[in-house]
Amino acid sequence: MSHPIIPIVANPDALKSDGHGCHSGKDEMLAAARAAGKSEALDQYAKDYPKGPHDQPQSMCPAFGSLRVGLRMRRTATILSGSACCVYGLTFTSHFYGARRSVGYVPFNSESLVTGKLFEDIRDAVHKEANPDLYDAIVIINLCVPTASGVPLQILPKEINGVRVIGIDVPGFGVPTHAEAKDVLAGAMLKYARTEAMAGPVAAPREKRSDKPTITLLGEMFPADPVVIGMLLEPMGLAAGSVVPTREWRELYTALDCAAVAAIHPFYTASIREFETAGRSIIGSAPVGYDGTENWLQAIGQQCNVGQDKIDAAKNRFLPAIKAALAAKPIKGRITMSGYEGSELLVARLMIESGADLRYVGTACPHTPYSELDRQWLEARGVHVQYRASLEQDLAAVHEFKPDLAIGTTPIVQAAKELSIPGLYFTNLVSARPLMGPAGAGSLATVINAAIGNKSRFDEMKAFFGNAGEGDRAGVWEGVPVGRPEFRAETRRKMEKLAKKRKAEEMI
Numbered sequence: 001m002s003h004p005i006i007p008i009v010a011n012p013d014a015l016k017s018d019g020h021g022c023h024s025g026k027d028e029m030l031a032a033a034r035a036a037g038k039s040e041a042l043d044q045y046a047k048d049y050p051k052g053p054h055d056q057p058q059s060m061c062p063a064f065g066s067l068r069v070g071l072r073m074r075r076t077a078t079i080l081s082g083s084a085c086c087v088y089g090l091t092f093t094s095h096f097y098g099a100r101r102s103v104g105y106v107p108f109n110s111e112s113l114v115t116g117k118l119f120e121d122i123r124d125a126v127h128k129e130a131n132p133d134l135y136d137a138i139v140i141i142n143l144c145v146p147t148a149s150g151v152p153l154q155i156l157p158k159e160i161n162g163v164r165v166i167g168i169d170v171p172g173f174g175v176p177t178h179a180e181a182k183d184v185l186a187g188a189m190l191k192y193a194r195t196e197a198m199a200g201p202v203a204a205p206r207e208k209r210s211d212k213p214t215i216t217l218l219g220e221m222f223p224a225d226p227v228v229i230g231m232l233l234e235p236m237g238l239a240a241g242s243v244v245p246t247r248e249w250r251e252l253y254t255a256l257d258c259a260a261v262a263a264i265h266p267f268y269t270a271s272i273r274e275f276e277t278a279g280r281s282i283i284g285s286a287p288v289g290y291d292g293t294e295n296w297l298q299a300i301g302q303q304c305n306v307g308q309d310k311i312d313a314a315k316n317r318f319l320p321a322i323k324a325a326l327a328a329k330p331i332k333g334r335i336t337m338s339g340y341e342g343s344e345l346l347v348a349r350l351m352i353e354s355g356a357d358l359r360y361v362g363t364a365c366p367h368t369p370y371s372e373l374d375r376q377w378l379e380a381r382g383v384h385v386q387y388r389a390s391l392e393q394d395l396a397a398v399h400e401f402k403p404d405l406a407i408g409t410t411p412i413v414q415a416a417k418e419l420s421i422p423g424l425y426f427t428n429l430v431s432a433r434p435l436m437g438p439a440g441a442g443s444l445a446t447v448i449n450a451a452i453g454n455k456s457r458f459d460e461m462k463a464f465f466g467n468a469g470e471g472d473r474a475g476v477w478e479g480v481p482v483g484r485p486e487f488r489a490e491t492r493r494k495m496e497k498l499a500k501k502r503k504a505e506e507m508i
């Protein structure tokens with residue numbers, strides 16, 4: 001199917017900066033995007049995902065969050081529009097995490113970008129993909145350069161052959177973390193589904209729904225967690241509802257049709273806006289550990305007008321089991337922890353209740369009302385809570401507290417190991433475990449205590465290898481590496497000269 005090329009005001013400035021992406025000037029990209037008519041989306045992002053104390057945590061390309069949400073949904077096609085290097089990285093990461101689904105890509109070059117042909121190519125691709133036998137929805141994600149140049153996904157048809165079309169801008173210079181990029185897509189889908197539900201009858205869920213009022217759960221969780229939450233809710237006459245981001249379009253309707261929303265992960269600001277517009281109340285924190293579960297059951301019960309006797313029945317059924325599980329599997333040792341999943345404060349609570357001497361918890365996510373109770377609880381126990389934590393802050397915590405175990409992202413774990421401190425990856429080894437209710441209590445102890453127990457191995461390795469292969473001496477050498485500070489000074493001089501030259505050219 002071919003479509004006439006319509007002129008759009010693409011902004012060639014987006015292509016001016018070096019490297020066309022993460023490495024080019026963020027401010028220039030932002031200015032280009034604004035000049036190209038993207039101010040509305042960018043202003044909303046700035047409001048939803050506040051930055052500070054610094055600009056942006058160092059984490060993976062934010063667009064991965066949206067891509068992952070799209071790829072995990074049944075009957076959903078996900079298409080990227082961006083530079084080939086970005087798309088390569090994003091598809092690589094998707095398949096590394098087991099996407100088992102094709103990632104669509106509409107390539108471009110400078111000409112197709114500035115003439116507006118890229119938009120036409122995207123529109124053609126969407127028309128070609130829109131097969132209602134295969135798809136409920138097609139998601140198109142504008143990465144940095146197409147966003148900065150103003151590729152107007154908002155004027156794509158909203159629906160083709162009954163297939164919904166969702167176009168979103170997810171630039172690294174507008175959405176701070178991949179966690180929040182999940183919210184960008186989840187929020188856009190909820191908005192679409194809410195509009196559909198308001199207009200008339202919508203598809204029923206695939207599986208029969210509970211006839212009890214349901215609690216929608218916000219945040220990607222370990223698969224057992226929604227089941228455990230369902231058990232916790234049962235004595236109060238409630239049931240666990242859909243988990244957002246959903247795995248299928250029709251679950252969006254059941255997610256909206258709930259008694260209340262539990263913001264298990266606290267950063268889903270756009271999604272929360274949709275739930276609030278639909279008249280739903282939001283409850284923060286989560287049923288983690290003894291105190292967390294008690295407070296959460298009370299808050300949910302009260303919000304849903306459950307009698308205190310039933311709330312107490314739920315507490316009496318589960319709290320003793322949680323206490324026993326925590327006591328049976330204590331964690332011993334000093335720990336610092338950081339991550340970018342959004343569950344960091346919840347994991348921190350569990351650790352403290354398990355007896356860990358936790359000193360620092362850093363999260364790449366922003367401070368929102370939905371983690372406020374967790375922050376207060378942790379700070380009352382002497383834990384330093386750092387929102388929008390930078391790598392430097394996480395590293396400083398490791399240096400300051402000299403923990404027995406540093407839990408964090410890849411560079412933190414690497415730095416800790418260089419210091420002979422055992423390290424664990426937050427994403428793969430800590431957040432991918434049950435956290436809720438009795439199943440969560442004690443689930444972390446085995447892996448954490450085993451890691452702490454490895455300290456002597458690190459000392460032995462350090463004693464054996466000394467500083468071989470450290471810093472400039474890393475890599476494979478035929479002889480003994482020789483430091484060349486004069487080369488370094490020369491390179492620095494050249495770089496400074498180049499930077500000055502560029503600055504001068506910009507001013508011409």
Ligand code: SF4
Pocket residue numbers: 020021022023061062063082083085086089143144145171172173
């Ligand atoms: S899309 Fe992602 S990888 Fe590409 S330039 Fe933007 S932030 Fe970097």
